Amino acid sequence: MVEEEVNVDVEIKSPANKFHMFVGRLQHLPKATRYVQDGEVRVSKDRIEAMDFEKKVIQWRVLEGPLKTEYNSILKTMKVSPNHGGPGSMVNWNVKYERIDEKVAHPERLLQFLVEVTKEVDGYLLSGE
Numbered sequence: 001m002v003e004e005e006v007n008v009d010v011e012i013k014s015p016a017n018k019f020h021m022f023v024g025r026l027q028h029l030p031k032a033t034r035y036v037q038d039g040e041v042r043v044s045k046d047r048i049e050a051m052d053f054e055k056k057v058i059q060w061r062v063l064e065g066p067l068k069t070e071y072n073s074i075l076k077t078m079k080v081s082p083n084h085g086g087p088g089s090m091v092n093w094n095v096k097y098e099r100i101d102e103k104v105a106h107p108e109r110l111l112q113f114l115v116e117v118t119k120e121v122d123g124y125l126l127s128g129e
Helices: 016-023 026-032 108-127
Strands: 004-012 045-052 057-064 071-082 089-099
Touching (some): 089 108
16 A cells, blocks of 8 residues: 555644643643543554654654554654734644555544544643643
8 A cells, every 4th residue: 555644734722832842741641631532542552753842843653552453554743833923823733644455444533533632632721730
């Protein structure tokens, strides 16, 4: 199979620096999100491939978990950009993946999950906890 990719943008109210710093510290994520997708807890073992504080980019490679039963490889990239001329930020998620075979769906559910996690983290950061 060939490598493919999907993207989604999520508008948030948090400042870009604050959001990027929080997500870059994975140990904080359980405080802000439940990691539940389709009614079941989703756990995967990811490795940070790259982190650029200046550009506010983080890349994770999925090493183990349910996604690895359908995809040979998955690389998730998050880029946070401040909104120009207004408050808040834009979070862009890019997922590069290689399906095991053509019967496997594109990872639209993963994109939806990333949107939900992004909104949950944004809400947590805005609550001031």
